[in-house]
Amino acid sequence: MEDTMPKDKPIHEVRLGAIKAAIWKNDTANGVRYNVTLSRIYKDREDNQWKSTDSFGRDDLLVLAKVADLSHTWIHQQGQETEERVSQ
Numbered sequence: 001m002e003d004t005m006p007k008d009k010p011i012h013e014v015r016l017g018a019i020k021a022a023i024w025k026n027d028t029a030n031g032v033r034y035n036v037t038l039s040r041i042y043k044d045r046e047d048n049q050w051k052s053t054d055s056f057g058r059d060d061l062l063v064l065a066k067v068a069d070l071s072h073t074w075i076h077q078q079g080q081e082t083e084e085r086v087s088q
């Protein structure tokens with residue numbers, strides 16, 4: 001059976017090279033919460049299609065840390081902008 005439900009899209013993405021973070025917004029009873037999924041994209045040699053994995057090699061780790069840092073910064077800025085709108 002095919003899934004016909006539309007997939008939610010991330011509210012923001014951070015990408016450096018092949019490393020990508022998808023930032024997801026979740027409205028909860030306690031306010032907005034953000035979650036991040038990290039992935040590495042690659043082109044499959046067999047079928048020549050772009051795919052993603054949550055497995056990272058040694059040379060990916062520093063870029064992964066930078067993408068995580070940029071994601072953290074973006075989420076933090078969203079909280080500041082919300083506080084500024086509320087206080088005005």
